[in-house]
Amino acid sequence: MNPGLDAAPGIVAVTAVTIATLVIGTWGLRFSRTTSDFFVASRTVRPRLNASAIGGEYLSAASFLGVAGLVLTFGADMLWYPVGWTAGYLVLLVLVAAPLRRSGAYTLPDFAEARLGSRGVRSVCSVLVVAVGWLYLLPQFQGAGITLRSTVGAPTWLGPVIVGMVVLANVTSGGMRSITFVQAFQYWLKLTALLIPVMVLLAVWAGDSAPTAGGGTWSVPLASGGGQGLYVTYSLIIATFLGTMGLPHVVVRFYTNPDGRAARRTTLVVLALLGVFYLLPPVYGALGRIYAPELATAGRSDALVLELPRIMLDGPAGELLTGLVTAGAFAAFLSTSSGLSIAVAGVLSQDVTGRVWGGRRLGGVAAFRLGAVIAVTVPIIVALAAPNLGVARAVGLAFAMAASTFCPLLLLGIWWRRLTSVGAIAGLAAGGLGSGVAIAWTLAVSDPDGWADTLMGQPAAWTVPLALATMVVVSLLTAARIPAHTGRFLVRLHTPESVDLDRS
Template sequence: MNPWALGGVVLVAAATFVLAMWGARGARTTSDFLLARRMVGVERNAAAIAGEYLSAASFLGVAGMLLKDGVEALWYPIGYTVGYLALLLFVAAPLRRSGAYTLPDFAQVRLDSTRVRAVSTVLVVLIGWLYLVPQLQAAGVTLSTVTGITYSSGILAVAIVVLLGVLSGGMRAVTLVQAFQYGVKLFAISVPVFVLFFVFLGQDEQHRRGLDEPVPPAFERATTVRVETDVRLRVTEPVWVDVLSGPGPEELDGVAGSEGDGSGDSVYLTEGVHSVRSDSELRFPQGSAVPTVADAEPDNRSWLLPQSGDSYELFETYSLMLSTFLGTMGLPHVLMRFYTNPTGRGARRTSLVVLGMLGVFYLFPTVLGVLSRFYVPQLLVTGNTDAAVLLLPTEMLQGWPGELLGAITAAGAFAAFLSASSGLVMSVSNVLFTDLLPGKLGNFRLIALGSCILPVALALISIGRDISQSVGLAFAMAASTFFPLLVLGIWWRKLTAAGAMAGLIVGGGLVLLAVLTGAFLGDGYGWWSAVLLQPAAFTVPAAFAVTVLISKLTERNVPPATGRVMLRMHTPDRLGFLRDRSVDQGEVAERSSVGGRGGRGRHRLVRRRRRS
């Protein structure tokens, strides 16, 4: 256990708790809890959006995917960032002017349909949980790696801190915490990059050999690797390995072993694919080639060049681009933050600032991913490449400097779990509160607690795939459901409730079918695996086509208030058409939820401001 890392995690948790309590001081009304009174400034809202958006998939997953898959993994940070450009151009300002509280509320405002609202509610919860489960899983793995606590304890620790922030002050508290955590993550990823890069430049030429050679990475010193799960290793250069514990050498693809140097049974792994069982401990000699998990790039040249493998990888790339470019527009926990801006112009400016913040951040995990190819190649044996950011500092720097940098990265990873999880719990709770149990803030707290229990249970009983890939499924779901609803709802007058309903069901259903089928079949099926792993290339066009077709067939059922709603969404703010829907009902609810003379005074003040 690294005591520095434990101290960093505790420090971030304590700062988060203090900020949440401080931000909750003025949270009294329903509007405070749900939307922070819609009075969040551009810079703070942008920092909060970047804070919750830069999840474990960004802080840990990007470097891990780059270590394993090479330059093809760069499409993840590019897509995560460019999605905000599309959001800026097509969605941010009109969505804010619609006056909605949530995505289901927007569906009802635009289409005047409680059925579409109900389906949207189910999808918001589903996307939120698809995104939240890998965050909690990554928290368990990370905290167990850097602090020595158990996997389940790490998950429960993050869940408790998140719930404390959400239950204490809702959106007001969460906004302040997420803005702070963006700064923590930027500091925690940038400082190690600068230090480790200068260390890398100071190494001799052997340590800085080019990555464009057609050879596998090599162990710079004798390395012991513990395999936690069953893996299939691809060996491109034969290597001797000592089996220190776990299955005997005869269980490594039937390869007979011989006595080695007394440290265990020595096995000669020939070129090809070999199976290694879980709980195995293997020791590789200095200078030996690194076997890689079967789905990783085996040599440096293929790692450095895009599309060096099979033809279906091109489909995966285009599908990934589609899901990340368009999925951002449909992520409920991201769109929810734009409802807190006072105007549509403010929402558009917030998107622009977020673009800059994300662009700066994503420079750093890319550098760490490249350095990991040199200094932590053992992660290619276990497949646990998401741990690269956490282990790299202590591998490159010995003693307390490495442990200090490791503590900084651990604190940043913990902040990533907290900020993303807070936004997801908040978005799911908002939707369930406004649709199921509106009125009392006690109901909101009860729903927030319930919306966190199931994801925690799912994270406790399973360890998922790579973080970025798991989060990618949530992007694919968002791109296949809410992206068509938002774009057509904002820019196409002829959208009908029947068309929107059909598009949501077809898009969401196809993604779920791909996820379940992929979990049953697994990897190794060529085109089938590619389509199931990255389904957006066919689910997004299918959802769009079905939505337009059914709307054309039911064009007589265009809501009569469509013209008024479209005028409100596309009229500049200065003309005064902006009107927040359901504020009146929310203010009525505040009387019973706040109670007391102080609450009534605040309520009358809110009404007076609106009349003025």
């Protein structure tokens, strides 16, 4: 912590974003009346607004802070993170988007139950949604702590607590409808908050007669270490390309589209919005390589985006830009954690808090609110207690888990008639256990070395095929248990809404 730090721009920025978020959330509240509003904004969100909201929700701390930090430390091979996070939407578009919307289900467990007609599959999916959601929420809260420490000098626990409170206030009061407006606003805020500073900083760099840092391996888009490097890069590609479709907060968003075609068009707009955004963080990484290489050696590369304006510019201009990037970073925590909390709360409210407990049963909205409190509180406590993993790496593990569980389920559920509930459970268990063990291994090993640690550190390349193969083989072995309604369900998934069919 820097004792001479000027805290004013950071405090102003955080306060402004918090107030704007609450105000827009409250404004959206006027439109929020029913349980359907709460969960899916009554399925009436138009593609452009919805795409901004998806972009706002998706661009997390890992995108806003993590990518620049990773590029600064490791170089061009880290560009695969933003590329994979964008390409994941292309994969989602071509394989999942329209059928998922047409399934009419709200969460992944709903989809699994409707497709396979089994409570067992539903329970396994619920556990996995909560696991992936919390794994993803953790770095958001830790990132909030880092941000407040490096811009304001506040203690690390303050960030998670503020983000948690704002998210709870918004989620419990307005649900999905009000969050849609908040998140659409936050996409544009995040874009502005990176775009304006980067233009100023590039002008400064050009004014310094455009110095360059030595290239070397830094400009090779491949992890170092020969064969292991190749494995790590491809495994990362598999995790991000296939993991996007399995993220609970992304999936929930698709149910807010009016129909399958709108779901596709929304995804296309998302591809454009993400492509524009991801041009920017690597520029910070490259500038940081020239002006602030000491951040990487000090292990504080996640703070690069926040500190670069002050390092490159003195006086009020630097302070102003610091305020702007802080606002963007805070928007990133708020929007992603809101989306994840809604997704986790939705599942908890359907499967835990909405159940009959002690002879009493909470109503839809009350159960959702209680679910939201649990969804936010648990990861905050863990974030305060657990060591910091590095924002982008923790998110990477969440992607690996999503890719090795929900991706096979969605792919086979949508395109393969012979999937059975037993096969689905076996595949989910194989992928979930495989990636879970790998994550635990990675957390336990502090100094990775050799093939075993490499395979565990980036597990998707073996856990995804493992889960897929298990699902297929076990389904074929239990072919007698193919659900009777499979044909009818596939009709619903794949036929356009304009065709008048029995969709019961």
